[in-house]
Amino acid sequence: xxxxxxxxxxxxxxxxxxxxxxxxxxxxxxxxxxxxxxxxxxxxxxxxxxxxxxxxxxxxxxxxxxxxxxxxxxxxxxxxxxxxxxxxxxxxxxxxxxxxxxxxxxxxxxxx
Numbered sequence: 001x002x003x004x005x006x007x008x009x010x011x012x013x014x015x016x017x018x019x020x021x022x023x024x025x026x027x028x029x030x031x032x033x034x035x036x037x038x039x040x041x042x043x044x045x046x047x048x049x050x051x052x053x054x055x056x057x058x059x060x061x062x063x064x065x066x067x068x069x070x071x072x073x074x075x076x077x078x079x080x081x082x083x084x085x086x087x088x089x090x091x092x093x094x095x096x097x098x099x100x101x102x103x104x105x106x107x108x109x110x111x112x
Contacts (some may be wrong), residue, residue, distance in 0.1 A: 003029065003032060003033050003036065005031055007025070007026075007029040010025075011025060011026070018110050026038050031087065037083045038107065048083075050067075051068055054066040054067055054068035054069055055068055055069075057069065058072055064109050065112075070111070070112055073107075073108040073109065073112045074108075074112060076107065076108070077098070077099060077102050077107065077108050077112070080097070080102065082099075099112060
């Protein structure tokens with residue numbers, strides 16, 4: 001996503017280029033962005049499918065210890081810790097202890 005912005009900045013910096021050079025540069029950038037987007041789309045689709053499966057497992061409570069499920073549990077635990085002590089937090093040294101307490105309450109799994 002950053003390539004078009006970088007290309008535009010580079011193109012604006014090269015004011016001494018002829019119209020033909022500018023056109024070749026723009027076409028080259030368009031091809032590069034298109035190829036990158038096509039490659040990224042394949043990677044993104046496979047990863048998003050995996051994320052969707054993880055979220056479904058987490059929501060159905062059949063398997064909460066997936067890659068995404070663990071992240072969701074950590075976000076939830078962090079939010080609860082923040083609500084418990086919003087000004088100074090629980091501190092780095094108490095974070096694991098707080099996670100153990102949340103695991104005892106079945107808010108997070110023991111793996112987390």
